[in-house]
Each structure stands twice: as structure tokens, then as C-alpha cells.
Amino acid sequence: MSRLNIELPGLSLKNPVMPASGCFGFGKEYSQLYDLNVLGAIMIKATTPEPRFGNPTPRVAETPGGMLNAIGLQNPGLEKVVSEELPWLEQYEVPIIANVAGSTEEDYVRVAEVISKAPNVHALELNISCPNVKTGGIAFGTDPEMAKNLTKKVKAVSEVPVYVKLSPNVSNIVSIAKAVEDGGADGLTMINTLLGMRLDLQTGKPILANRTGGLSGPVVKPVALRMIYEVSQQVHIPIIGMGGIQSAEDVIEFFYAGASAVAVGTQNFIDPFVCPTIIDELPQLLTQLGYQHISECTGRSWKQHEQFAYHRA
Amino acid sequence: MIINDQCTVVSQQQIAESIFELVLSGKIVEEMNEPGRFVHIKVTEGLDPMLRRPISIAAINKRSNEFTIIYRKQGRGTSLLANKKSGETVDILGPLGNGFSVAEANIGETAVLVGGGIGVPPLYELAKQLVAKGVKVISILGFQSQSAVFYEEKFASLGETYVTTVDGTYGKKGFVTDILGGLVVQPDVIYSCGPTPMLKAIEKGQYAAKVFLSLEERMGCGIGACFACVCHTKDDPTGHTYKKVCTDGPVFEAGEVAI
Numbered sequence A: 001m002s003r004l005n006i007e008l009p010g011l012s013l014k015n016p017v018m019p020a021s022g023c024f025g026f027g028k029e030y031s032q033l034y035d036l037n038v039l040g041a042i043m044i045k046a047t048t049p050e051p052r053f054g055n056p057t058p059r060v061a062e063t064p065g066g067m068l069n070a071i072g073l074q075n076p077g078l079e080k081v082v083s084e085e086l087p088w089l090e091q092y093e094v095p096i097i098a099n100v101a102g103s104t105e106e107d108y109v110r111v112a113e114v115i116s117k118a119p120n121v122h123a124l125e126l127n128i129s130c131p132n133v134k135t136g137g138i139a140f141g142t143d144p145e146m147a148k149n150l151t152k153k154v155k156a157v158s159e160v161p162v163y164v165k166l167s168p169n170v171s172n173i174v175s176i177a178k179a180v181e182d183g184g185a186d187g188l189t190m191i192n193t194l195l196g197m198r199l200d201l202q203t204g205k206p207i208l209a210n211r212t213g214g215l216s217g218p219v220v221k222p223v224a225l226r227m228i229y230e231v232s233q234q235v236h237i238p239i240i241g242m243g244g245i246q247s248a249e250d251v252i253e254f255f256y257a258g259a260s261a262v263a264v265g266t267q268n269f270i271d272p273f274v275c276p277t278i279i280d281e282l283p284q285l286l287t288q289l290g291y292q293h294i295s296e297c298t299g300r301s302w303k304q305h306e307q308f309a310y311h312r313a
Numbered sequence B: 001m002i003i004n005d006q007c008t009v010v011s012q013q014q015i016a017e018s019i020f021e022l023v024l025s026g027k028i029v030e031e032m033n034e035p036g037r038f039v040h041i042k043v044t045e046g047l048d049p050m051l052r053r054p055i056s057i058a059a060i061n062k063r064s065n066e067f068t069i070i071y072r073k074q075g076r077g078t079s080l081l082a083n084k085k086s087g088e089t090v091d092i093l094g095p096l097g098n099g100f101s102v103a104e105a106n107i108g109e110t111a112v113l114v115g116g117g118i119g120v121p122p123l124y125e126l127a128k129q130l131v132a133k134g135v136k137v138i139s140i141l142g143f144q145s146q147s148a149v150f151y152e153e154k155f156a157s158l159g160e161t162y163v164t165t166v167d168g169t170y171g172k173k174g175f176v177t178d179i180l181g182g183l184v185v186q187p188d189v190i191y192s193c194g195p196t197p198m199l200k201a202i203e204k205g206q207y208a209a210k211v212f213l214s215l216e217e218r219m220g221c222g223i224g225a226c227f228a229c230v231c232h233t234k235d236d237p238t239g240h241t242y243k244k245v246c247t248d249g250p251v252f253e254a255g256e257v258a259i
């Protein structure tokens, strides 16, 4: 009996662990290191209608426990993703979650319409939270009305469930979450990166060519947990949680906060085997903590104790 | 194959001002062949720094299952690495990237190796392999100043070797390109690694030889997944075609990418 399988809109996950968008490319690189079939799902790199080069380099900087990136949504464009990257991934029995990005509503709608028809794309992740592009992206993620309207439009054309990826760069994350739920979102993914910057001691200038970038890694974990904790109590759609996950223990903590599955981003760069390692370690950790199934952990931080009583019977 | 190996420190010593030579052993050596590739090093188990550091493979010793890296102690990452003592382990991911192709130089031909500062190390394994093949090697090594000079004798044992220093405290005062331009022999292949201005100057030199340049860029993953290390291609300098320094490079043929 599996103790890790999770059913979410559009997604039958053999386990709740998947690489986060932008941290795994389209899977090819990591496929040289391990069998991608072990993964619960794969969130592929953001796709825009046209190819994008992204920002000038340097695109990464560091801070203790975290990194800043300003990649700028570099990707080969919709046509190539659909004709080359996704077909290549079909050799794996792993549902793909396609990260959809753009500068205008039309961009998002166009990508969603086409990419949701790919046979192995089981859900979309609407990226309304990229801090590294000048137009679109985060603008949609910080205004509840815009977020809701965009969700509606994408829902109308998508053939698969739509998850909306929330930005932490807002003063009230719950209002955005509720707005996209109203707009018809089937689920949420959170969090994207936090806007930050680093300066060079010698020159006094920003290290990143883009000046600012998105902060990720262990330093953002408490922020992610707090936001998932707040949002999960206020919406009725599932959350795929992310932000600084490095271990099986971190995964359980995200479930406690209210997540139903998780994604691992930055840690793939430091330990390329992190996803399979976590998947291996989870059953043992569940035993140690006294759970039969990982789903028992979801929302444990705020759910009434009685709601769990039947599990112990 | 790329593997993640906990290598053992065989020895570590300072060989010039701020320059350290670290010899490591581990099964990763079985995967090392081509010169000019690099390893991605996690210098601490902790979170500061969190990302790995890319360092070129300077020498491979299959018999003893050891490899050498040479690096400049610079920021936090390389400073922590410089503290590693014999017997301790270092977390290594690699070997990564596309290195220098020895096949580009034919037996009896002349290869000129041009290194600047911490660009010198990967040229050493290259020189060994070229000489073993029967290629004539001429090395031109540039440093800031006398105190920064290293590996001159090692290169000299493999072929004619010139050293330049910017301040003239050792060897010939000036830049490696001064020597390169004045060589009597016509090189068949030029291999180079060093600071970007040096690589640009070599590219501009329009030598009749095939020219290969090893680039540096800040990296995230080191394996091609994060798009941190991209550069434009020469024929499409503002478009969306790109090369990744970590997987397509770090070695490129001159004219392939915009530097």
C-alpha cells in the first residue's frame, strides 16, 4: 500500500514530491542522473508564446541560505516546447505541470490553450508571480481583480485543471488566493520567489545585471509556511507548497501548514538527487511520526484534533 | 557520467600568493578524461555559501585515482575550501561541461596554450595530453605579478614556456598576447583560458590557427537546468539563440559565442 499517493485535480500523484518550475529545465539534464519515473510530477520551465532570451548575466547572486535569480523567463517558446520538450518527456510515466507565462492576457491564454492539449500535460501552473520580467508576470499576481480575470480567461480555454502560482510580494496573500479561487482556479501553488537584491562591495552596484532578483532557498521557508498556513484555512482548493524545501522533514512541515503536495526548487542545484532522496525518506519519517499516510499531515497545524481522530482508530 | 562523490583530500598547499593546489581522490576520477572540464564543489555542509563553486580540473592521475584543482582564494567559498585538511572530505559534482578537444591538434602539429591567472590550471592537463599524443606544445602564461606565478616548471617540462607579468616583476612585462603575436612558429591550434579581456584580445588577433577559448560565468546548477550561465551566440548577438557555459562550454571555438 502506498503511503505517499495523492489525488489532486488533474493529478494522480504516486508521491507528492516534484521539482519546481525553472529549477529542472524540461527534465533532460536530471534524466542523466536518475530515473525521472520516481517523481510525483514535473513542473516544467515557464513557457511564453515566443522564445525568450531572458536577462543579461550575471543572473544569480547569493546570500547565506538563499540565492537570488533573475533569469527572466528564458525559454524556447511555445512551439518548441510543444513539438520537442513535451514529446521527449512522454517516455516517462510522470504527469507534467506546465508553467504558463506571458506579458499580456493574450499571451497567457494562447500558451494555455495550446499547451493544455499536450497528452502528458495534466495541469497548468499559471505563473502570475515572476518578479524578473518588466511587463506582465507579477503585475497579474499583485492585483486581485487582474488575477481573477486572468484565471477566468485561462480556465475558459484550458483542457486541464489550472493551478495559480502566487507571489509572496503582496501585503495580503489571502485576498489574491480568494480572488483566483473565485476566478475558477482548481488549485494554488505557492510561493514564487521574494523580490530582493545584493550589492557589490567594490563597485557599490547591484550584482545582478537586472539589479533585482527573486530570492529562493531555505531562507524563504518560514515565509512560505506562514502564507500557506494563512491561505489554506481560507480557500477550498488544494495547495502545492514550495519555498526552501531541502528534506523530508521540510516536506512534512509544508503539509502541516496546509499543503497537499510540494515542489523542490533551488535545492536541485545543490543536490541534484534531492527529489529521489526525499521520496525515499518520507515513508520512514511517516512511521517515526506515527502517520499511516502523508495526507494525514495536511493542515495539521490548524485543523481541529477531532478531524484526525478517525485515522488513529 | 556525472556523479556526486565525497572526495578525500590527499594534500592541500599554497603554491603562490592566494593560490592553492588541492589534490583529491575518489571514484569520480574514473569519469575524468577530457581536459578543460570542471567540477562543482560544495565547500561546506552548511548554508553559507549555499551554491556550489565551479573549478577546473587541472590534472588527472588515473593510476593513483587522484585529481588536482588549483584555485585562487577569493571570496567566502574559496576561503572555506582553502581550510580543508588532508583526510577531510569534499563534496564534488562532476565532471561537468565540454572541455578542450585534444583531437583538434594532430600529431606533429604545434599547439599554443595561452593562460591568464586562474585560467592557467586547466591548460596543464591539456598540455600533458597533447604532449602524450605527440603534439608540440608552447605555453604562454600571464600573471599579475611575480608573487602570483605558479606551475612554470611544470609547463616548462612539457615544452617551450613563456611567462609574462603585468607589472614586469617576473618574466616579460606585459600581456600574453604580446608573446603570442611575436611567436616565430605558426601555431596550428590555440587553446586559451583566462580573463574575458584576454580572451577577447586573442579572438581579435585573427590568427591563422583554430582557436578555442574557455569562458567563465556565474553558475547555479552547473548541469544545464537553471539558465544562469547563458551567453549569446556570435551570429545572433541580440536574439534568442544561446549557449550554456556549463554544458555547451566552458570551452568554445572562437566565433561561436559572443564574449
Ligand SMILES: Cc1cc2nc3c(=O)[nH]c(=O)nc-3n(C[C@H](O)[C@H](O)[C@H](O)COP(=O)(O)OP(=O)(O)OC[C@H]3O[C@@H](n4cnc5c(N)ncnc54)[C@H](O)[C@@H]3O)c2cc1C
Pocket: A062, B038, B049, B051, B052, B053, B054, B055, B056, B057, B070, B071, B072, B073, B074, B075, B076, B077, B078, B079, B118, B121, B122, B215, B216, B217, B218, B219, B250
Ligand atoms: C568553468 C569555470 C571554471 C573555473 N575554474 C577555476 C579554477 O580552476 N580556479 C579558480 O581559482 N577559479 C576558477 N573559476 C572561478 C571560480 O568559480 C570562482 O573564483 C569562485 O566561484 C569564487 O567563489 P568565492 O565564494 O570564493 O567568491 P565570491 O566572489 O564570494 O563568490 C560569489 C558568487 O560568485 C560566483 N563567482 C565569483 N567569481 C566567479 C568567476 N570568476 N566565475 C564564475 N563564478 C564566479 C561564485 O561561484 C559565487 O556564486 C572557474 C569558473 C568557472 C565558471
Ligand SMILES: Cc1cc2nc3c(=O)[nH]c(=O)nc-3n(C[C@H](O)[C@H](O)[C@H](O)COP(=O)(O)O)c2cc1C
Pocket: A020, A021, A022, A023, A045, A046, A069, A071, A073, A099, A127, A130, A165, A191, A192, A193, A215, A216, A217, A218, A220, A242, A243, A244, A245, A263, A264, A265, A266, A267, B220, B226
Ligand atoms: C533559477 C530559478 C528559476 C525559476 N524559474 C521559474 C519559472 O520559470 N517559473 C516559475 O513559476 N517559478 C520559477 N522559479 C521559482 C521556483 O519555482 C520556486 O517557486 C521558488 O524558487 C521557491 O522554491 P525553492 O526555495 O525551493 O527554490 C524559479 C526559481 C529559480 C531559483
Ligand code: FES
Pocket: B218, B219, B220, B221, B222, B223, B224, B225, B226, B227, B228, B229, B230, B244, B245, B246, B247
Ligand atoms: S549553471 Fe545552470 S544552466 Fe548553467
